[in-house]
Amino acid sequence: xxxxxxxxxxxIKVPMTAxxxxxxxxxxxxxxxxxxxxxxxxxxxxxxxxxxxxxxxxLGDGIAVPHAKTDAISAPALAIGVSKNGIDFQSHDGEPVxxxxxxxxxxxxxxxxIEALSEIAKMMQAPIVMKMLKKADTAQDVIDVLxx
Amino acid sequence: MKLISRILVYIDDSDTAIAAVQTAVxxxxxxxxxxxxxxxxxxxxLSDLVKARIFVESEREEYAQELEADAERYLRxxxxxxxxxxxxxVAEKIQGTPHREIRxxxxxxxxxxxxxxxxxxxMKSLREEAVxxxxxxxxxxxxxxxxxxxxxxxxxxxxxxx
Numbered sequence: 001x002x003x004x005x006x007x008x009x010x011x012i013k014v015p016m017t018a019x020x021x022x023x024x025x026x027x028x029x030x031x032x033x034x035x036x037x038x039x040x041x042x043x044x045x046x047x048x049x050x051x052x053x054x055x056x057x058x059l060g061d062g063i064a065v066p067h068a069k070t071d072a073i074s075a076p077a078l079a080i081g082v083s084k085n086g087i088d089f090q091s092h093d094g095e096p097v098x099x100x101x102x103x104x105x106x107x108x109x110x111x112x113x114i115e116a117l118s119e120i121a122k123m124m125q126a127p128i129v130m131k132m133l134k135k136a137d138t139a140q141d142v143i144d145v146l147x148x
Numbered sequence: 149m150k151l152i153s154r155i156l157v158y159i160d161d162s163d164t165a166i167a168a169v170q171t172a173v174x175x176x177x178x179x180x181x182x183x184x185x186x187x188x189x190x191x192x193x194l195s196d197l198v199k200a201r202i203f204v205e206s207e208r209e210e211y212a213q214e215l216e217a218d219a220e221r222y223l224r225x226x227x228x229x230x231x232x233x234x235x236x237x238v239a240e241k242i243q244g245t246p247h248r249e250i251r252x253x254x255x256x257x258x259x260x261x262x263x264x265x266x267x268x269x270x271m272k273s274l275r276e277e278a279v280x281x282x283x284x285x286x287x288x289x290x291x292x293x294x295x296x297x298x299x300x301x302x303x304x305x306x307x308x309x310x
Binding site for chain 2: 002003004005051054055057059060065067092107108109110111112113114115117118119120121122124
């Protein structure tokens with residue numbers, strides 16, 4: 001269950017409306033919940049914010065990868081959000097975030113969770129991909145950028 | 149010359165890993181081949197995630213421990229499945245970059261068939277930048293490769309084979 005398996009059009013939100021880190025994470029969590037990925041949003045949210053308290057996942061260059069593992073979800077889920085106005089994510093470079101990958105995984109299958117995050121990290125190293133993602137106007141645009 | 153004499157099954161915690169092991173055991177029996185199992189603890193990915201700041205150090209350590217336990221669990225299961233069909237399997241875990249370790253194992257052990265479990269969705273094309281380790285291994289090993297996708301079929305064949 002690596003990245004290709006997790007990218008789903010119905011889990012892509014363009015544009016995001018949130019302007020702060022907390023609101024952005026909540027916006028994508030609600031989005032995944034509405035799509036039936038989990039029911040216990042309180043537990044999932046607590047896991048994400050617990051991780052976020054260790055260090056911001058606003059990585060710089062306009063990208064954030066909040067993530068958590070929790071038994072409140074039975075299968076890994078990935079939400080992708082694109083903001084047109086930028087989100088104050090308390091990023092390492094102090095710049096706003098435009099693309100958010102929110103990854104939630106069950107505590108089992110740690111290898112698959114790591115593999116998916118690793119594939120996101122690899123994509124982040126391609127500036128053209130992130131530049132194109134920031135310009136995406138629709139979920140299909142995001143899919144097109146992430147696909148060959 | 150035997151068509152298949154040494155089989156390697158790559159073991160991970162993907163949904164199709166067990167089907168891959170079941171298929172490998174059945175083929176080892178059918179071809180009277182030696183069977184090897186390999187689980188690679190992806191320490192390269194853990195380091196990359198720390199470098200990218202996606203993980204903090206404590207997460208790396210936590211996940212490394214979980215992967216160790218995961219590897220033991222899956223290797224035990226592989227040995228159990230092989231034993232059920234009276235097949236010997238040399239199953240081990242190593243640390244590193246999965247596609248490199250798989251290739252090295254194939255070359256060093258003169259493997260002529262690599263078996264991997266592959267999710268159907270994996271075949272959806274992603275940008276080259278994001279290709280996963282298992283896909284890279286499939287492309288780069290010098291031996292033949294069998295991708296196992298159909299879990300139900302593998303399980304049914306395994307359960308009904310005598």
